[in-house]
Amino acid sequence: MSVLWTLAKEIIGMFLADGRLPVWLIAWIAIIAILTHAVAELPMRGALLLGGVMAILATNVLSSARAASPRRPG
């Protein structure tokens, strides 16, 4: 049973290991999906999808770097 549990945790961890990153990515993809259905000829959908994913990665990496930086004592 513990092997199955470890296996399940590992599979989930493959996709959801990095805190808020997967949440933002899924939210952005959902927004693009909704816009695609709502607006028939939405221009620049590809650029929106790609740009949004890149912006989410950049924000997440930079905030992780700031959070990991050593704090000033006191």
Place this chain on the structure above:
Amino acid sequence: MTFNNLSTATPFLAAFLGSFVECVEAMTIVLAVGTVRGWRSALAGLGAGLLVLALLAIALGPAIARAPVALIQVLVGVLLVLFGMAWLRKAILRAAGVIALHDEEKAFAAETGLLRGLPPALTGLDAIAVATSFKAVLLEGIEVVFIVVAVGVRQQGLSAAASGAALAAAIVVALALVLRRPLSLVPENVLKFGVGVLISAFGIYWLGEGFEIAWPGGDLFILAIAALLLALGLVLVTLAKRSLAAAVAGISP
């Protein structure tokens, strides 16, 4: 092996690089098990793990082939973006020094230390050794199966991706048999960086296809997405390094 076009070359490369990293990690554990508890049990665990993975791949491949294309493109696209971005994020933070690099020598030492502390097998196969080896192969191998199935989602791409993974596994096993020590010289973070870029590019491309986005240049646009992600990744390494250096300078007397 020859590649007719981009739709077979890129799945091969992505699967080869991704599988290489995972095989190195699995092989480190199998080597530790073999060194401390005996090779017969380590190889039995390895064989059992490979058998389960083969069954998983056989079950997954046809199931995906039967599902509606648009649904698969969106589903696989989402999973590839999540998986690829997680690898890319970690590789960027490791390259910038924000988190520690994965060290195969350390992993090997930790695993051998742990295994030496456990009671020896009384007869026959060593259950602890078989289970440890089996678990390592299965856990790392699931990621290989996912990469192969996801990047090779088109019929033509599946055999290319499977060939890439098989070649990576063969090279890692051959090197492990010759060296009998962990493959610590493999530039694991560079490989993870590259795989993160490629897999994320595939994911964004599939998602776009699923949303009926007409990418300029068709399949070739995967390379354009990969180039943009690579450029962003390299810029982020520099920015994260600066952020870290500024913080360290700020607390220095």
